[in-house]
Amino acid sequence: MTRRIGGAGTGPSPLSRSARTTPPPAPKGALKNTAATASTNLREARYESRFEETDAARPKPQAEGAKAGAKAGARAGAKAGARAGAAAPKEAPKLPADVRKTLDQQLALHPKNSAACKTLNALAASPGFQGMKEADQQKLLKYVGGTNLDLSGPARSALDKKLGSDAFKKADAGKQTAQLQKFLTDQPATPDVVAPQKDAFKDKRLPYKLHGPSNVKDIAFQGGKADAVKYEVEVDGKKIPVYLPKKADKTSTHSIDEVAKGLAALPKSSRALVKEVLVEGKPNPDDAYWAKEYNDPNFSSYMTAGADGVINVYPSKPKQSQDYLDGTMIHETGHTLSIKQWGDSDSDKRWDGWKAAIKSDGIVPSKYAKAAPGEDFGETLQLYQQVKGTPKEAEVRAMMPERFKIIDSLLAEKPKP
């Protein structure tokens, strides 16, 4: 059997059509487990709306370059602030022209968000901000001024709290500057990990075809040899074998369609490195060892990506969402991609470019990214893929320009064999 599933550029897929029409009745048993249902709903709720709903009312971007443009931008930014009900400072803050322009652009992003404008105006008016280096002023404004709810929203709330604290208000200019520098370095409100964005790949993943299934014997799953069902997922001319257990618990094990969608969401360079996928029917038997080793029984393996190009996907309860599967596959195969490009160890000289880009950009995609340059690559690649081609790409790219540039060229290269 060969099934063809539509993706970007092929018109609405049967899946997306069904999603827009009346949903099918819940499967038997789904309503029985109300605790599991509630838990899944909570998990999904985290992925809703990762950006402020401001697009429709957003003013046009400001003209670049000339002073006149900057002045016009200032007026537009101030107007945006005023529309949002935020008090603009009585005196224009003493800021370099380019910083002023960035401030106005960031204010203009929040025509309906008076709190955001108030925080940005208060930041700009503070002697501490005015004492920062221009490059750091730019970074801070781009960081706290965006509409994305993953990085900029929480950062702005944390900054607002800081600006309103006695420790900041009563400090002299120099100490305020030091506090703002520390805020920029620590990024205390950064999320633990890059959160999957709801339906981030729904319209971006490539079309795929499913070939099969066929019955195969003695497949070496991580949990032991077992008979399996084999499909081949064809994306962009490449066929990737996917093995699933014959008897799988559908509430915890990803389906062939979910795995195929995950493969179709990978950057071409990452997908080129995948040789096969094993959807495990049982938990990773090594989990017991890790639980003992790290003295914590509450972790379970979700995915393994090997240098040999094999991906193992383990059951999870509740089953992780499609968005989570997509994001994790991008992150984990990203390790293989970066290692192939720059070497096994991030002390390898070939990693210097990425490390310099981290330093230059300053903003991290997540706390997890701070663990190592390799983790930073995985997290940044996941964020890159989520925002690429969306209206939000520009503001996220502005926070991580050097790393986005490297990923641009890396993904534009012909995949390495």
Added chain:
Amino acid sequence: MSEPKHPGTIQFVDGATQQVTKTVDATEVPLSIRFAKNEAGELVPVVKIVAFQEGDRRTLREYGPEGQFLRSTVQLRNAPR
């Protein structure tokens, strides 16, 4: 597939500090962790395991004797019951 000879020990490293937290005799570790496949699909000994943890996610990255990357596993904290 038969396993090659193991050099004898496996280092556990805290990814955040890059410090070796312990070194264990390879025989104390399950076979499935003691060896992993390289890029060519051949089993090679795992001699270093680097763990990164932040919040509800942990990554375990396993390396071979030449420092080559072998395998990366992401683990998630189980949902509360």
